[in-house]
Amino acid sequence: MASKKTPGSAASLRHDGAAAVQAPTWLAPAAAPTTGKQPMEAATIYGRFARRTFTHQWEAFMSARIVLALAILGLHASADTATQALPGWAYSAAIAYTVLTLVELIFMRPPRPGQSFDSQWLYTTGIDLLYFCVLRSRSVAGVDYTPFLVFPVFMAAILSSRTLALSTAVLAGAAQFYAAIIESQGALWSHATQLGQAAFVGVGLVALAWATNFLAARVIREEVRSERSRADSKTQALVNRLVMETLGDGILVANAEGEVHAANPSARALLAGDAALVTNIFNLGDKPDWAPLATLVHRTFESGPIQPAETALLQRSSYTAHVRVRTERAVAPDDDSTGLCVLFLQDQRELEARIRTEKLASMGRVSSAVAHEFRNPLAAIQQANELLSEALAAPADRRLSTIIQQNVERLKHTVEDILDVARVQTRAVDSAILDLDAATQAVCDEWIQLHGQAGRVRVLLGATALEVQFKSESLRRLLINLLDNAARYASRQSDAIMVTTHADPSGTVVLSVWSDGAPLDASLQRHLFEPFFSSESRSSGLGLFICRQLCEQYDASINHQSTTRRRNGVVASGNEFLIHFLRAAPGAQPNAQSTQA
Structure with missing residues (x-):
């Protein structure tokens, strides 16, 4: 019908x-x-x-x-x-x-x-x-x-x-x-x-x-x-989950009490250094290291969304991760509750790495070409100055020749630093294992003997028989750069420079170079590892940048902090550079060069 x-x-x-x-x-x-x-x-x-x-x-x-x-x-x-x-x-x-x-x-x-x-x-x-x-x-x-x-x-x-x-x-x-x-x-x-x-x-x-x-x-x-x-809700949830899981920036969703409802792997890695260390349900008040984020959540519910601001999260021991945080408050139109706070976390290391890459891409080719073009004229100037100085007898003329020689050496160091940056950027990284204490002692002895700094430098090694993933030649360049930098600003007193090693509870091995120079201003600290940045005009500004590039090649990290040390019974303030090395796997063979001076 x-x-x-x-x-x-x-x-x-x-x-x-x-x-x-x-x-x-x-x-x-x-x-x-x-x-x-x-x-x-x-x-x-x-x-x-x-x-x-x-x-x-x-x-x-x-x-x-x-x-x-x-x-x-x-x-x-x-x-x-x-x-x-x-x-x-x-x-x-x-x-x-x-x-x-x-x-x-x-x-x-x-x-x-x-x-x-x-x-x-x-x-x-x-x-x-x-x-x-x-x-x-x-x-x-x-x-x-x-x-x-x-x-x-x-x-x-x-x-x-x-x-x-x-x-x-x-x-x-x-x-x-x-x-x-x-x-x-x-x-x-x-x-x-x-x-x-x-x-x-x-x-x-x-x-x-x-x-x-x-x-x-x-x-x-x-x-x-x-x-x-x-x-549609299921589809949207799947899409949201996929986006959150693959997004490079961290995302946290928390309520007014700081209880986290959702966190993607990037956010978990920023909070604990390892996504597996954070449980599915946790509170930002569970650890003191997360206190800055808990404060931002509280401020968001009180005064509204927070524009991008930089904060610091302690991930492991003294290692600090700088994170750029932006918050938004999510409230349904017909919901009478306080809603949720969404935190967008951006690792400053990745942001700075992108900026460095862009800078290097723009200056790398030009700098390398200019450096190569400078080497021949500098060699000619240096040779001519040496020949001229042999015929000079007047003290004033010989003083002018010495000034020329010093500036030529300065330009040669700048050229070598620029070429070193290019070498670090393009060189293939081979796996290498070394005994940190033995290699550190060898480099420090060489530097002390070369510069005559026996009473000024103190070496305290506490990572006995611990092997790290690093190449001995890279460690030599890294440590000499840090020692040169420390000697430039440290006092002439005994133990003005201290080099120490120790095992960190998080599983890394730490190398520290401390000097009693005046603590750096906060505005300078954030630019320390940028290329061509220096607080004085006579420096190329590439030493610390090269140090960080060397560390990143082996998944190590370097950072600066202003600290105090007890020296001869007196507490002295200064600057400390900390390098966190990855510990080598048990049974790995150390690099043959690690024991050479």
């Missing part, structure tokens, strides 16, 4: 109040065509959800039919034995109806996607309606079967189109009115009340069918929208 698509019926559902999802009946959503206004996935979600829900409804009604059939059969059996004998057809009809409902439940299947329930109406709802109307008109066993007419009407309203549902209600109402006419036996005026009651029952059935079908369509529409929203 074909059904007509009427506006507002279950057959003409609309998704989100816009694109129509048309179907011949409640069931047909899986085959609902998509239009240019409606995405294909919407129809797919609608069809999958509607198919599952319709199957459950269909099975529930088919099971309820068996319950009604058994109830009628039991009623007839009890009436036949206890009160009065029933007509033979009534008992047979009850048995046949029970068997039919059982057979239909076992062998019938819900209509496939794209098919309507209307095709099954005749074998299910139609039979129910016919059987109940016969029982009502004959008043079998003296029972009023009018309430039973509600069931087929309700079933048609839920599973069928609106047209078929209203038709079922009209048929049930007409049967009820016909039964009232039969019962009046021609005396219609005397039975006007019964006829009016039957008419009102018919109107009520039609109203019930319309209201039930309308509400069913509305419920379906809301549930389909909810199903799609859940699907």
Whole structure:
């Protein structure tokens, strides 16, 4: 039986109040065509959800039919034995109806996607309606079967189109009115009340069918929208998780109490140095090292989002990670809670590395070319000055020749520093293992002997038999640069320079070079390791930059801090450079050059 698509019926559902999802009946959503206004996935979600829900409804009604059939059969059996004998057809009809409902439940299947329930109406709802109307008109066993007419009407309203549902209600109402006419036996005026009651029952059935079908369509529409929203939420969650997992910058999501709801691997690495060290649920107040972040979260909830600001996080022992932090407050429009605070963490090391790369890319080629062009003229000037100085006798002339020689040497050192930067940038890194204490002692002895600084430098080695991942020649250049830098600013007192080594609890091995020079200003500290940065005009500004480049080649780190040391019973302030080396794997063979002077 074909059904007509009427506006507002279950057959003409609309998704989100816009694109129509048309179907011949409640069931047909899986085959609902998509239009240019409606995405294909919407129809797919609608069809999958509607198919599952319709199957459950269909099975529930088919099971309820068996319950009604058994109830009628039991009623007839009890009436036949206890009160009065029933007509033979009534008992047979009850048995046949029970068997039919059982057979239909076992062998019938819900209509496939794209098919309507209307095709099954005749074998299910139609039979129910016919059987109940016969029982009502004959008043079998003296029972009023009018309430039973509600069931087929309700079933048609839920599973069928609106047209078929209203038709079922009209048929049930007409049967009820016909039964009232039969019962009046021609005396219609005397039975006007019964006829009016039957008419009102018919109107009520039609109203019930319309209201039930309308509400069913509305419920379906809301549930389909909810199903799609859940699907969209899952997709969005997967996308957000993928973005967070692969994003290079750290992201933390915390509430007003500092409890972290989400953290990507980059944020975990910034907080603990190793993503595995931070549990899934933690609080920014759990560790003192995270106090700056907890303070920023508190300020965000009090005064609003915080613009990018630099903060420091202690990751391991004295190693400090500088992080650029920006916060945003996330609050849902209809949420009365304080919401969440989203922290965006950017590792300054990576940012500075990108800046250094850009600087080197812009100056590297030019500097190397200029350095090579300077070497030949400088050699000629130096040679000419040496020949000229042999013929000079006046002290004033020899003093001028010495000034020329000193400036030539200064320019040669600058040229070599520039070429060293190019070599460090382009040289391939080979794995190397060395005994840190032995190599440090050898370099320090060489430097002390060369510069005559025996009483000025003190070496304290505490990393006995500990091997690190570093090359001996790189360590020599690193340590000589730091010693030259310390000697330039340290006092002439004894123990003005201290070189120490020790094992750090975090698993790294630390080399420290301390000098009693005036502590550096904070504005200078952040630029110490930048190329061509120097606090004096006579320096090339490449020494500390080369030190950091050497460390990064072997995953080591170098940083500066202003500290105090007890020297000869007196506390002296100064500057300390700390190098954290990765400890070599057990059983690794040390570099053969590590023991050479």
